[in-house]
Amino acid sequence: MEKETIALHAGYDNKAGFGTMSVPITQTTAYAFRDSEHAANLFALKELGPIYTRLTNPTTDVLEARYAQLEGGVAAICTASGQAALFYAIANVAEAGDNIVISDKLYGGSVTLLTHTIKRFGIEARVFKSSDCSNLESLIDDKTKAIFFESLSNPQIAIVDVEKVVSIAKKYGVLSICDNTVATASLFNPISWGVDIVMHSTSKYTNGQGTAIGGILIEREGLNEFFKTSPRYTHFSTPDESYHGLVYTDIPLPNFCLRIRLSLLRDIGASQSPFNSWLLIQGLETLELRVQKHSDNALEVAKFLESNDKVVFVNYPALKSHGDYDKAQKYFKDGKASGLLSFDVGSYEEAKKIIDSVELFSVVVNIGDSKSLITHPASTTHSQMNPEELIAAGINPATIRLSIGLENPKDLIADLEKAFRL
Numbered sequence: 001m002e003k004e005t006i007a008l009h010a011g012y013d014n015k016a017g018f019g020t021m022s023v024p025i026t027q028t029t030a031y032a033f034r035d036s037e038h039a040a041n042l043f044a045l046k047e048l049g050p051i052y053t054r055l056t057n058p059t060t061d062v063l064e065a066r067y068a069q070l071e072g073g074v075a076a077i078c079t080a081s082g083q084a085a086l087f088y089a090i091a092n093v094a095e096a097g098d099n100i101v102i103s104d105k106l107y108g109g110s111v112t113l114l115t116h117t118i119k120r121f122g123i124e125a126r127v128f129k130s131s132d133c134s135n136l137e138s139l140i141d142d143k144t145k146a147i148f149f150e151s152l153s154n155p156q157i158a159i160v161d162v163e164k165v166v167s168i169a170k171k172y173g174v175l176s177i178c179d180n181t182v183a184t185a186s187l188f189n190p191i192s193w194g195v196d197i198v199m200h201s202t203s204k205y206t207n208g209q210g211t212a213i214g215g216i217l218i219e220r221e222g223l224n225e226f227f228k229t230s231p232r233y234t235h236f237s238t239p240d241e242s243y244h245g246l247v248y249t250d251i252p253l254p255n256f257c258l259r260i261r262l263s264l265l266r267d268i269g270a271s272q273s274p275f276n277s278w279l280l281i282q283g284l285e286t287l288e289l290r291v292q293k294h295s296d297n298a299l300e301v302a303k304f305l306e307s308n309d310k311v312v313f314v315n316y317p318a319l320k321s322h323g324d325y326d327k328a329q330k331y332f333k334d335g336k337a338s339g340l341l342s343f344d345v346g347s348y349e350e351a352k353k354i355i356d357s358v359e360l361f362s363v364v365v366n367i368g369d370s371k372s373l374i375t376h377p378a379s380t381t382h383s384q385m386n387p388e389e390l391i392a393a394g395i396n397p398a399t400i401r402l403s404i405g406l407e408n409p410k411d412l413i414a415d416l417e418k419a420f421r422l
């Protein structure tokens with residue numbers, strides 16, 4: 001099936017239950033068992049079924065099945081937020097004494113999580129140069145458990161050479177994890193390029209209207225076989241004492257998501273509410289249409305900015321002048337580059353004045369909303385980074401980031417034009 005069709009139909013049979021066209025919201029904490037044997041079988045994984053909404057929920061099940069298919073994976077697991085998804089992805093493979101290798105261009109929350117918070121759990125993050133991956137190999141050792149990067153990074157809007165990262169990850173048998181939030185499942189599918197795990201903050205383009213927080217992880221086919229023999233990830237192939245000696249690789253269910261569900265969701269519990277799953281299901285239905293329009297609008301705005309004297313630099317990889325233009329053409333559907341773009345003006349003061357003068361753009365630290373948003377990364381999303389970290393992350397104090405919405409681009413351009421004149 002093609003993506004538009006998957007996003008509308010996968011994972012839900014409207015002939016079951018009451019035949020509702022809308023996926024029902026199963027708003028429940030727990031589920032009644034038929035009898036004590038049924039309960040025992042569910043806990044022993046002899047039979048699969050819902051036990052408690054912290055672990056699974058029928059509404060969330062639909063979103064997981066739909067997303068897994070959309071990204072070309074075999075399983076998915078929803079979490080309360082994108083941040084929770086990333087924490088689980090790392091905690092699922094690394095423990096104290098291990099390290100992970102991360103891109104130098106990441107979302108601010110991912111930088112603080114991976115370089116500061118996870119360090120308190122004894123996991124070290126080593127940073128690779130994403131522009132050419134030149135130091136990536138030299139950072140990998142026996143204790144490296146993951147390579148993490150964003151396909152299209154927020155807010156730098158850089159595209160990683162996914163083929164190069166994947167070939168190095170495969171050479172060393174290290175899992176690759178790709179945050180595909182900004183590129184979206186519509187423009188890019190990391191698994192089709194050999195990535196092992198895909199992550200999304202579904203709060204952004206999946207939702208599409210800024211109405212719910214959520215996260216998801218998607219696993220590629222074949223990881224169970226990989227874990228069976230991999231010397232790096234023995235906790236998948238040796239007994240889990242917290243689950244009466246369960247060996248994950250003995251269970252014929254996608255192991256990466258299974259272990260998160262049975263241990264991390266069970267114990268840490270950042271699970272998604274059924275209502276948010278339902279909102280995200282509504283959003284996913286129109287993802288294809290929206291991402292096309294976000295991308296087309298952003299390109300028009302980027303071309304306008306490029307022609308304006310007050311603009312020093314426009315960062316949008318669908319522009320021919322952009323350093324990652326070839327990568328956008330190679331990896332992204334029709335060379336489109338989603339709705340995120342940034343530009344530099346002459347100074348911090350000028351950036352502030354423009355942000356305070358626009359009327360259609362809302363000053364919001366979010367992306368992927370149907371309404372256009374404007375932010376100043378240095379003083380907001382990236383304000384917890386020190387000056388060296390800011391420079392390393394490519395954030396200039398005169399950079400303005402736009403998340404282009406679904407308005408008519410003529411109105412957006414007129415609004416920016418007016419702000420430039422003031």
Ligand SMILES: *Cc1c(COP(=O)(O)O)cnc(C)c1O
Nearest residue numbers: 081082083107154181201203214
């Ligand atoms: C927003 C965002 C996150 C974090 O997701 P939340 O749902 O806000 O927790 C992670 N990665 C990227 C690229 C994001 O834009």
